[in-house]
Amino acid sequence: MSRLPFALALEKNQVSVVRVLLEDPRVDLSFPEKKKSAPLRRAADDGQYEVIEWLIASGRDLGDFNEQHRLDGGIERTALGIARMRKHTEVVLLLERFVANPAQTRLELRRKLVPDELAAEVFAVMIFLCDGLL
16 A cells, blocks of 8 residues: 555544554655655654654554654654754643553553543444444
């Protein structure tokens, strides 16, 4: 599957589309620079807090979090460094938590983000079953 839909969704900050694409293992998260950390760096650059939450919660391979990225002017930055440079405070705090404890942060975000989705699916099943009883 092409990486184009994911790149466009990320570029347009379409959180719901990013979320759906992250669930499909066929979706390639790499970008032209072919570094797995590219989606995280791009989202950090734009301060896309919700997208970063879903990227982390997805459990997908985001590459080496400490991987450097060359910006204009030859300065190298990680996603965290980019968020600090852009002064995206909320994103910085999230990424610092992720760096300190990736597994715990993924679990916390998964619990935070998925229950609503799970509740909606359970509700839909309940309605379907109740319709059959009436």
